[in-house]
Amino acid sequence: MLKCHSCGSEFPQYSPIWRCPCGGVLDVRGASIFPRDQLARRPMNFWRYRESLALPEDEPRISLGETITSLLRVRFRDWDVSMKLDHTLPTGSYKDRGVAVCLNHLYKMGFQIVSEDSSGNAGASTAAYAAAAGMHANIFVPETTSPAKINQIKIYGAECHLVSGTRTEAAKEAQIERQATQYIGHSWNPFFACGIKSIAYEIAEQCDWCPPDWIVTPVGGGSLVMGLIDGFGDLLDAGYIQNIPKIVAVQSAACAPIYQAWSRHEPKVTSVELQQTYAEGVALPNPPRGTQVLEAIRRTDNVMLSVDDADLISCWRDMARIGIFMEPTSALTVAGAYLARTGREIIAEKDKTVIIVTGHGLKTKSTLVNVT
Ligand SMILES: [Zn+2]
Numbered sequence: 001m002l003k004c005h006s007c008g009s010e011f012p013q014y015s016p017i018w019r020c021p022c023g024g025v026l027d028v029r030g031a032s033i034f035p036r037d038q039l040a041r042r043p044m045n046f047w048r049y050r051e052s053l054a055l056p057e058d059e060p061r062i063s064l065g066e067t068i069t070s071l072l073r074v075r076f077r078d079w080d081v082s083m084k085l086d087h088t089l090p091t092g093s094y095k096d097r098g099v100a101v102c103l104n105h106l107y108k109m110g111f112q113i114v115s116e117d118s119s120g121n122a123g124a125s126t127a128a129y130a131a132a133a134g135m136h137a138n139i140f141v142p143e144t145t146s147p148a149k150i151n152q153i154k155i156y157g158a159e160c161h162l163v164s165g166t167r168t169e170a171a172k173e174a175q176i177e178r179q180a181t182q183y184i185g186h187s188w189n190p191f192f193a194c195g196i197k198s199i200a201y202e203i204a205e206q207c208d209w210c211p212p213d214w215i216v217t218p219v220g221g222g223s224l225v226m227g228l229i230d231g232f233g234d235l236l237d238a239g240y241i242q243n244i245p246k247i248v249a250v251q252s253a254a255c256a257p258i259y260q261a262w263s264r265h266e267p268k269v270t271s272v273e274l275q276q277t278y279a280e281g282v283a284l285p286n287p288p289r290g291t292q293v294l295e296a297i298r299r300t301d302n303v304m305l306s307v308d309d310a311d312l313i314s315c316w317r318d319m320a321r322i323g324i325f326m327e328p329t330s331a332l333t334v335a336g337a338y339l340a341r342t343g344r345e346i347i348a349e350k351d352k353t354v355i356i357v358t359g360h361g362l363k364t365k366s367t368l369v370n371v372t
Contacts, residue, residue, distance in 0.1 A: 101195030120149030200231025220282030222293030250336030
């Protein structure tokens, strides 16, 4: 079942809608929890949690070999910390978790053509899974998107449309296209959000069901932070874990609509003016689920930070020097984690901390090479 976050309207699970007629975002409700005692007999990919991803009993039809991503302990500067390496998923970003679940639902509903707006990673992921499913994909990206991401979208066979302006303009174009096809809208889509919960299940299982004290995540549209909150919430409700990790949610100082509302104690997220930033993956000046994310962060007593590009670049380079090559948007998370650990003293030295690496460094703009 799908339920509107704004007006409470309910719709069947296989409804061809991406938001409520009232304009509100939809959430998947009524999915059961995966049986923990059967995990040992299931394959090592995130489909092992399929009941909680609102997927049918039978095996998924569309897969690119999504593995359980490593949780790697590293020494970063003066800090022992764990990195969740989601940049090793099939298309090089965590977006595969949501897109894989989303495309399986659309495939089951019989759609042959999909449209999507993206800063690059979700577009590349959609293009790949659409190719695997034999679907045609129209992807709308801001014209400032990294050439590596545009090339990745095109090589999968998708039509890549460059849109002048921000993600907001790209989304409008994709929604117009939707009149003839199915708009995915990963910032809106309830099944995308549902698929992201798998990262919480994985981290919990990898930690032998004793989750870390802190998880640090970037925030653009907010799907990752919502997936973590909802995913760990599922596990607590099921009695699989006894405590929920606290989250540090990091935005770019150049585009921080949710952080601004949070720090100013405002009830709703309002649009901000986008400044230039290397953190292109989280540059959403008006995120559709912004207020829902704000409410969830407040309800769970989690923490937000904003980080500028200078700290991002410094952490990006230092992470590469210990062998982890991430896209600059992911380095935003590292910079936020380090600030929370050293500058703000939010994270204590003894605290177990996991930083999520959301995208691969090979997607980076070539102009950034000069920065290093
Ligand atoms: Zn509604």
